[in-house]
Amino acid sequence: xxxxxxxxxxxxxxxxxxxxxxxxxxxxxxxxxxxxxxxxxxxxxxxxxxxxxxxxxxxxxxxxxxxxxxxxxxxxxxxxxxxxxxxxxxxxxxxxxxxxxxxxxxxxxxxxxxxxxxxxxxxxxxxxxxxxxxxxxxxxxxxxxxxxxxxxxxxxxxxxxxxxxxxxxxxxxxxxxxxxxxxxxxxxxxxxxxxxxxxxxxxxxxxxxxxxxxxxxxxxxxxxxxxxxxxxxxxxxxxxxxxxxxxxxxxxxxxxxxxxxxxxxxxxxxxxxxxxx
Amino acid sequence: xxxxxxxxxxxxxxxxxxxxxxxxxxxxxxxxxxxxxxxxxxxxxxxxxxxxxxxxxxxxxxxxxxxxxxxxxxxxxxxxxxxxxxxxxxxxxxxxxxxxxxxxxxxxxxxxxxxxxxxxxxxxxxxxxxxxxxxxxxxxxxxxxxxxxxxxxxxxxxxxxxxxxxxxxxxxxxxxxxxxxxxxxxxxxxxxxxxxxxxxxxxxxxxxxxxxxxxxxxxxxxxxxxxxxxxxxxxxxxxxxxxxxxxxxxxxxxxxxxxxxxx
Numbered sequence: 001x002x003x004x005x006x007x008x009x010x011x012x013x014x015x016x017x018x019x020x021x022x023x024x025x026x027x028x029x030x031x032x033x034x035x036x037x038x039x040x041x042x043x044x045x046x047x048x049x050x051x052x053x054x055x056x057x058x059x060x061x062x063x064x065x066x067x068x069x070x071x072x073x074x075x076x077x078x079x080x081x082x083x084x085x086x087x088x089x090x091x092x093x094x095x096x097x098x099x100x101x102x103x104x105x106x107x108x109x110x111x112x113x114x115x116x117x118x119x120x121x122x123x124x125x126x127x128x129x130x131x132x133x134x135x136x137x138x139x140x141x142x143x144x145x146x147x148x149x150x151x152x153x154x155x156x157x158x159x160x161x162x163x164x165x166x167x168x169x170x171x172x173x174x175x176x177x178x179x180x181x182x183x184x185x186x187x188x189x190x191x192x193x194x195x196x197x198x199x200x201x202x203x204x205x206x207x208x209x210x211x212x213x214x215x216x217x218x219x220x221x222x223x224x225x226x227x228x229x230x231x232x233x234x235x236x237x238x239x240x241x242x243x244x245x246x247x248x249x250x251x252x253x254x255x256x257x258x259x260x261x262x263x264x265x266x267x268x269x270x271x272x273x274x275x276x277x
Numbered sequence: 278x279x280x281x282x283x284x285x286x287x288x289x290x291x292x293x294x295x296x297x298x299x300x301x302x303x304x305x306x307x308x309x310x311x312x313x314x315x316x317x318x319x320x321x322x323x324x325x326x327x328x329x330x331x332x333x334x335x336x337x338x339x340x341x342x343x344x345x346x347x348x349x350x351x352x353x354x355x356x357x358x359x360x361x362x363x364x365x366x367x368x369x370x371x372x373x374x375x376x377x378x379x380x381x382x383x384x385x386x387x388x389x390x391x392x393x394x395x396x397x398x399x400x401x402x403x404x405x406x407x408x409x410x411x412x413x414x415x416x417x418x419x420x421x422x423x424x425x426x427x428x429x430x431x432x433x434x435x436x437x438x439x440x441x442x443x444x445x446x447x448x449x450x451x452x453x454x455x456x457x458x459x460x461x462x463x464x465x466x467x468x469x470x471x472x473x474x475x476x477x478x479x480x481x482x483x484x485x486x487x488x489x490x491x492x493x494x495x496x497x498x499x500x501x502x503x504x505x506x507x508x509x510x511x512x513x514x515x516x517x518x519x520x521x522x523x524x525x526x527x528x529x530x531x532x533x534x535x536x537x538x539x540x
Contacts, residue, residue, distance in 0.1 A: 052433035070437030077430065080477075081306040082484040092427040092438045117485065137438065 002027055003066060003140050003173055004049060009058035011041070011048050018044045020197050022058070026141060031167060031174040033184045036194035037216055042177045043073060045194060046145050049175065066141070069134030069172070073145040075126075077118050085121070085129055086114045095136045103132040106166065123150045127159065135166065142166070144176035156180060160187040181217065279401055283506075289399040289407050290506055290520060293456075293463040294472060294498035296411035299418055300456050301473035302491050303449055305481070306429050310474055311360060312349055315367035316453055317469040319345035320461045321374030324391045328381050335406055339458035345370060346450040371466075394465035394517035396506070403462055410459040414452055421448060426487055464517035471521040476501065479528035482535035497527050 002025040009022040018041040026032060034042050047053040049060060050070050077083055089100050104111065107128040113121065121129065127147060134142055142163070148156030164187055167174050178184040185191065185204040192201040199212035207213050279285055304313050320338045327337025345366065352362050378388050390398070399407075418425070425445050428435040432442035460469045480493030505520030512519070 047433060050433065050437040051439070052436035068437045070434055072431060072433050075431055075434070078306055078308070080308075080481060081429065082481065082486055082490050083430070084485050087486045088430075091430065092423050092435065092440060094423070115485070143437065 001063060002061075003063050004175075005061045006049060007059050007061075009045075009048060009055050009060065011044050011053060011055045011057075017056070018196065019048070019055075022194075022198055024049075024192065024198065024201075026173050026175055028140070028173055029167065029171055030189045031164065031176070031187060032190045032192060033188040034175070034177045034192045034194050035179065035181060035184060035217075036199075040195040042194055043145055046143055046175065046177055050143050063140065067137050067139045069137045069139030069142045071127075071130045071134050071142070071144045071147050073149065073177075075130060079119060083118045084114070085109070085116050085118060088118050088129065089133050089136060091133070093137075099136060100132075103135045106135065106169075107132040107162065124155055127151065131162075135170070138170075139172050142172050142174045142176075144174070146177055146179070148178065148180065153180075160184070163187070279404070282397055282399075283510075285399045285401070285404055286396045286516065287503065287506055289396055289404055289463050290502035290516070291499050292404070292407040292411045293460045294476070294502040294520070295495055296407075296414050296456050296459060297469070297472035298476040298494040298498035299411075299414060299491060300449075300452050301475075301477040302480075302487070302494055303425065303429060304453070304473045305477040306487075307449070309449075309453075310470060311363040311367070312346070313453060313457075313470045313473050315349060315363045315370065316342050316346045317457050317460075317466050318367045319370035319374070320457050320466040320469070321391060322370045322377065323374070323458075324461070324466075325374050325377030325381065329377065334461075335458045338461055339454055341370075342454035342457040343451065346454050350446065350450055390465070391461060392465045392467050393515055394461070394463050394468065396463045396516040399462060407459050407463070410455055414455060417448065417452065421445065425449070464520060468517050468521050471524065472498070475521065475524040475528050479524065479531045482531055497524060501527060 005025040007023055009024075010017055010020050012018040018039075022045060024045075034045060036042050044053065048055050050068055051060075051062075052070075086100070089095060089103065095103075101111070103109075104114070109125065109128050109132055113125060113129075118126065118129065131142075131144075131147070144163070147163075148159045151159060163174055163176070166172070176184075185208060188204055190201060191204050191207040193199045193207055193210070193213050193216065195216060199216065200207055200210040202210075279288075304310060319341050323338035323341030324334055326332070326341060327334045330337075349363065349366060353359055375388070378391075387395070424435065424440045425448070427438065427440055428442040428445040435442045435445070456473070457466075457469055460472060464472055476494040476497040477490065479497045480490045483493055484490035501520050501524035504523040506516055508514065508523060509516040509519040
């Protein structure tokens with residue numbers, strides 16, 4: 001059965017409808033990416049599906065006992081709340097030390113960070129700790145909202161690569177939002193193009209050639225996508241919807257090494273908004 | 278032993294201090310200081326209504342504080358500009374309460390004891406109430422701890438894990454009304470927020486986890502209660518303000534030590 005099914009979903013804030021008539025379902029093990037312009041309701045849709053926001057209409061049906069590993073777009077931790085990485089990984093459920101060590105190793109969080117305060121982490125480290133915490137929920141679905149925001153391009157490519165590897169290891173489905181079209185298109189089994197309603201959805205190849213998609217994203221991004229496709233043509237059969245996500249991993253090998261081997265990632269310098277000394 | 282008014286006062290001060298410090302950590306983390314203020318000010322209205330209708334004062338205070346806290350919660354969900362709303366409600370409750378007290382024969386005399394507390398007149402039943410409430414609060418916190426922390430950290434994160442953040446917030450609102458009702462006799466309506474905020478703030482620089490902050494805040498609260506009562510005895514000053522003064526001194530010392538440690 002589907003993990004999650006939304007039917008005729010409407011949602012909004014303060015009388016303003018952000019989503020209208022959204023039908024969406026998520027099958028076990030698939031990677032689905034939601035794309036759409038700013039204000040198209042991507043985050044709203046994800047929050048409704050995660051259970052964080054009540055829909056104003058329609059229904060969300062979850063598989064009984066469904067566990068969601070949620071990685072929010074931005075997690076602001078108040079300076080008054082002391083929160084070490086280790087403590088954070090134990091929310092909302094206390095996890096076994098070996099499970100925590102595994103999750104940290106898997107997401108590339110250095111052991112030395114365990115006792116650090118969350119607010120002292122760089123943006124890249126913070127994202128990986130969020131992902132590690134989500135994995136500790138033993139999720140059926142990983143939900144990621146702009147998880148690579150603020151990461152540079154090799155780092156975000158490595159992040160998507162990691163998501164894909166994890167998906168194969170633990171067999172979870174992935175539902176994510178991204179605006180990095182050229183990366184996302186290659187990493188997804190299915191792309192949902194959202195603009196208040198679902199404009200079109202399907203395999204990346206189908207969506208990228210759909211007129212609705214071109215109308216929203218124009219020729220510019222189409223160019224970037226074409227460039228990307230050109231580099232990776234050898235991996236893809238047109239219309240193939242499975243397993244193509246990890247086949248091109250070697251192309252990102254440099255970024256991947258960088259994610260795992262470097263305890264203080266170079267891209268950390270990009271994230272000065274968290275008040276690092 | 279409980280026949281000695283000083284021992285009763287000490288036990289009451291420690292009990293109220295502990296309860297306020299435990300809840301106070303959440304007040305600080307969730308930035309509810311003004312929320313606490315408004316709820317505490319509503320207590321004066323609760324006192325006036327209790328005296329007017331010959332009801333037990335802690336009960337009346339609990340009900341009015343709860344109504345105030347729930348009103349604020351409802352307004353904040355509707356996205357009102359909160360600091361203005363809190364300012365209006367807090368002072369409205371205080372002003373109505375003070376006027377209502379003025380209509381009551383005889384009550385005017387001991388108004389000061391409800392504004393600033395009257396710890397030396399704590400009775401055995403007051404003491405039972407304070408410690409009963411504090412133990413209840415501690416048990417509830419222990420039960421809901423992980424859910425409360427997750428909801429405080431991020432409501433969406435909590436909801437995705439099946440925790441209802443609004444339910445946890447409602448729990449905190451109830452707890453706040455309870456602490457206000459317990460504290461009014463000991464420190465008075467005007468200084469309850471101080472007992473909530475200051476021990477938690479004093480503990481913050483020395484804590485690396487929420488649990489450590491809670492524990493340290495409790496230590497600060499107990500030390501302030503004991504030190505404040507001693508101060509009040511020696512200097513012949515009102516007990517409630519003396520307890521708060523002690524807490525402020527500990528807060529200031531902590532800030533200095535933390536600054537020195539950082540170099």
